[in-house]
Amino acid sequence: MRVIHFSGLAILALVRSSVAAAVQSNESSFSADAARYRWAPGTVISYKGSPDFRQATERWDIYKPPTYSVAITPAVEADVATAVKLARQQKVPLLATGGRHGISTTLAKMQGGVAIDLSKLNSISIDKKAVTITVGPGVRFGDVYEPLYKAGFQIQTGTATCPGMIGVTLGGGIGRLDGLQGLVLDALVSARIVLANGTLLEVSKTSNPDLFWGVQGAGQNFGVVTSATYKVQPLYKGGIWTSVDLIVPIEKNLSYFKAVSGMLPMPADLTVQTTAVYNTTLKRTQLLSSLVYAGPKEAGLKAMAPILNLGPFPFQNVSTLALDKLNENAMFQANAAICVKQQIFDVYGFNLKTFDVPTMVSVVRKMSDFFDTQPAARKSALLLETWPNQAVMAVPDDATAYPWRDATTYGRGLIEEIRQIELRWDTPGDPVEAAANSLGRDVRAALAATSGYGNLTVYVNYAWGDESLESIYGAKKLPRLARLKAQYDPSNVFQFYHALPTSYP
Ligand SMILES: Cc1cc2nc3c(=O)[nH]c(=O)nc-3n(C[C@H](O)[C@H](O)[C@H](O)COP(=O)(O)OP(=O)(O)OC[C@H]3O[C@@H](n4cnc5c(N)ncnc54)[C@H](O)[C@@H]3O)c2cc1C
Known part of the structure; x- marks a missing residue:
C-alpha cells in the first residue's frame, strides 16, 4: 500500500x-x-x-x-x-x-x-475593513468563533463546532442566529468553485450570479468550493448570551409543548431546542430543553418565562456565555459528545411550519415505546430545533435556491422548525436497524402530516435520502436548478448528495 x-x-x-x-x-x-x-x-x-x-x-x-x-x-x-x-x-x-x-x-x-x-485548505482571514471573513473548505464552525469574537464580529453558524463551514453553507446553514442574521448562506458574499472540467470560477451576485444562486441551497451539485467569503456582523449586545438547560419530566410533556407553541413566532433573539431521550438511570424517556437567548441573563429569563414558569424541574442550569464559547457549552455541553467521530447516526429530518401539540405528545410517546422495546437503540433521540426565522424570511424567496424560507405563505408567520430523529445503536448490522428505520419513517410521516406544508418537506442537509426531489429542493426551484446542473455538471460528476437532475420536470 x-x-x-x-x-x-x-x-x-x-x-x-x-x-x-x-x-x-x-x-x-x-x-x-x-x-x-x-x-x-x-x-x-x-x-x-x-x-x-x-x-x-x-x-x-x-x-x-x-x-x-x-x-x-x-x-x-x-x-x-x-x-x-x-x-x-x-x-x-x-x-x-x-x-x-x-x-x-x-x-x-x-x-x-x-x-x-479538503482538510488542508483551512485558512481563515478576517477583513475588518470589508467586514468579511474568508475561509477554506477545511474550516469547521468551531475554528471561526474565537478569531471573529476577538475581532469584535459574529457570523451565523450551525449549533455544533465540528461540521464543515462551507459544507453546511452549501445546503443552507441553520442555527441560533437565524432570527437575527438568517441562514449561513445568507451571509455568503462570494465563493470560488472548481467545476467538473477542472476550471475555476468565482461566483457572487455579480460574477456568474446564476450559479451563485444555485450554490446557495444546492451547492453540493455543481463543483468543489475552494473558498468562501461571508459578511460578518458586529457582536450583538457585546456577544453576551444566556443559556438555560432544563430536564422536563415526561409528565410535563403536554404543558411544555403548549408553552413552546404559545411562544410562536419565537422572538428573533430566542431559540428553543427540545430533545426526547432515554434516561438510563431513571429508565424512562424525558425531554432535555435548551433555551438560548442573545443577551444578558435578566432579559433572557424574562423571554423564557413561559417555559420556566412550568418549573420546578429536576434539573435547571442557567449560564451566561460569551458567543465564542456558546456552542461548546449550551445544550448540556453536549457538543463534545456530539462531535465524537465514527458513530452510527441514522437521521430522518423534516421541516414544520406549524407546531401541533397533540402530534408532539404522540411522537414522544412513540419514541418512549421504542426505547422500552429496543434497548440497543436507547441512545436515539428526537430533536426539535425551534428557531426563529425573522431574518431568514427577510431575504426574498427567489434570491437563493434554498426553498424553505417561505413560511409566511402558510399563514400566521410561524417559525419554520427543522426537526430530526436521530436513531442510534452501537454495532453495525444490529437487528435494531429495521425497527429504527420503521420508527424514523413513522415519526417523520406523523410530523409531516401536521407540518403545515401539506406533505413532507426537508432541509437538504437533514434529508435521509429516500425523499422526493420536490420534498428536498421544492418544486418551484427545481427547473432552474436542473438547468444549472445541465450547464455546469452535465455528466453528473457531483452526484452523491441528493443529486439534481439535468432536466425537470
Ligand atoms: C453533529 C452535527 C451537527 C449538525 N448541526 C447542524 C446545524 O446546526 N445546522 C445545520 O444547518 N446543519 C447541521 N448539520 C448538518 C450539516 O449541515 C450537514 O451534515 C453538512 O452536509 C455537513 O457538511 P460537512 O462539510 O461537514 O460534511 P461532508 O460529509 O464533508 O460533506 C457533505 C456533502 O457536502 C459536500 N461538500 C462539502 N464541502 C464541500 C465543498 N467545499 N465543495 C463542494 N461540496 C462540498 C460533500 O461533497 C458532500 O456531498 C449537522 C450535522 C452533524 C453531523
Missing part, C-alpha cells in the same frame, strides 16, 4: 504493505497517472489501509458511509482542480469532503472512488 507525499516536484513513494490484487492494480494505474501531474508541496495521495488514508477519510457518521480506494489531500486550490481532472481521466467517481459530517445515505452511493479531502 502506498502513500505519496509530494515535495516540490519530487515524489516520495512509501511502499507499506500489500493489498488485494484488484485494489493494487487500480492503485498502480492511479499512482502512475498521478505522477504525470504537478502537485504542490504538502499535497498527499494516500491509499486504502494507510494512516494518511484513514486520516483523510475518517467520518463522523458511519451509517451507510461512502467508501474510497484513494484519497487526495490537496495543499493548494490548484491541486483540487488537478484532483478532479485526474479522477475524471481515470473514470473513477469522486467526492469532495469538507467536515465529513454529511448524514445523507445518498453518500453511500459512492463506493471505491476518490476522496478529495
Whole structure:
C-alpha cells in the first residue's frame, strides 16, 4: 500500500504493505497517472489501509458511509482542480469532503472512488475593513468563533463546532442566529468553485450570479468550493448570551409543548431546542430543553418565562456565555459528545411550519415505546430545533435556491422548525436497524402530516435520502436548478448528495 507525499516536484513513494490484487492494480494505474501531474508541496495521495488514508477519510457518521480506494489531500486550490481532472481521466467517481459530517445515505452511493479531502485548505482571514471573513473548505464552525469574537464580529453558524463551514453553507446553514442574521448562506458574499472540467470560477451576485444562486441551497451539485467569503456582523449586545438547560419530566410533556407553541413566532433573539431521550438511570424517556437567548441573563429569563414558569424541574442550569464559547457549552455541553467521530447516526429530518401539540405528545410517546422495546437503540433521540426565522424570511424567496424560507405563505408567520430523529445503536448490522428505520419513517410521516406544508418537506442537509426531489429542493426551484446542473455538471460528476437532475420536470 502506498502513500505519496509530494515535495516540490519530487515524489516520495512509501511502499507499506500489500493489498488485494484488484485494489493494487487500480492503485498502480492511479499512482502512475498521478505522477504525470504537478502537485504542490504538502499535497498527499494516500491509499486504502494507510494512516494518511484513514486520516483523510475518517467520518463522523458511519451509517451507510461512502467508501474510497484513494484519497487526495490537496495543499493548494490548484491541486483540487488537478484532483478532479485526474479522477475524471481515470473514470473513477469522486467526492469532495469538507467536515465529513454529511448524514445523507445518498453518500453511500459512492463506493471505491476518490476522496478529495479538503482538510488542508483551512485558512481563515478576517477583513475588518470589508467586514468579511474568508475561509477554506477545511474550516469547521468551531475554528471561526474565537478569531471573529476577538475581532469584535459574529457570523451565523450551525449549533455544533465540528461540521464543515462551507459544507453546511452549501445546503443552507441553520442555527441560533437565524432570527437575527438568517441562514449561513445568507451571509455568503462570494465563493470560488472548481467545476467538473477542472476550471475555476468565482461566483457572487455579480460574477456568474446564476450559479451563485444555485450554490446557495444546492451547492453540493455543481463543483468543489475552494473558498468562501461571508459578511460578518458586529457582536450583538457585546456577544453576551444566556443559556438555560432544563430536564422536563415526561409528565410535563403536554404543558411544555403548549408553552413552546404559545411562544410562536419565537422572538428573533430566542431559540428553543427540545430533545426526547432515554434516561438510563431513571429508565424512562424525558425531554432535555435548551433555551438560548442573545443577551444578558435578566432579559433572557424574562423571554423564557413561559417555559420556566412550568418549573420546578429536576434539573435547571442557567449560564451566561460569551458567543465564542456558546456552542461548546449550551445544550448540556453536549457538543463534545456530539462531535465524537465514527458513530452510527441514522437521521430522518423534516421541516414544520406549524407546531401541533397533540402530534408532539404522540411522537414522544412513540419514541418512549421504542426505547422500552429496543434497548440497543436507547441512545436515539428526537430533536426539535425551534428557531426563529425573522431574518431568514427577510431575504426574498427567489434570491437563493434554498426553498424553505417561505413560511409566511402558510399563514400566521410561524417559525419554520427543522426537526430530526436521530436513531442510534452501537454495532453495525444490529437487528435494531429495521425497527429504527420503521420508527424514523413513522415519526417523520406523523410530523409531516401536521407540518403545515401539506406533505413532507426537508432541509437538504437533514434529508435521509429516500425523499422526493420536490420534498428536498421544492418544486418551484427545481427547473432552474436542473438547468444549472445541465450547464455546469452535465455528466453528473457531483452526484452523491441528493443529486439534481439535468432536466425537470
Ligand atoms: C453533529 C452535527 C451537527 C449538525 N448541526 C447542524 C446545524 O446546526 N445546522 C445545520 O444547518 N446543519 C447541521 N448539520 C448538518 C450539516 O449541515 C450537514 O451534515 C453538512 O452536509 C455537513 O457538511 P460537512 O462539510 O461537514 O460534511 P461532508 O460529509 O464533508 O460533506 C457533505 C456533502 O457536502 C459536500 N461538500 C462539502 N464541502 C464541500 C465543498 N467545499 N465543495 C463542494 N461540496 C462540498 C460533500 O461533497 C458532500 O456531498 C449537522 C450535522 C452533524 C453531523
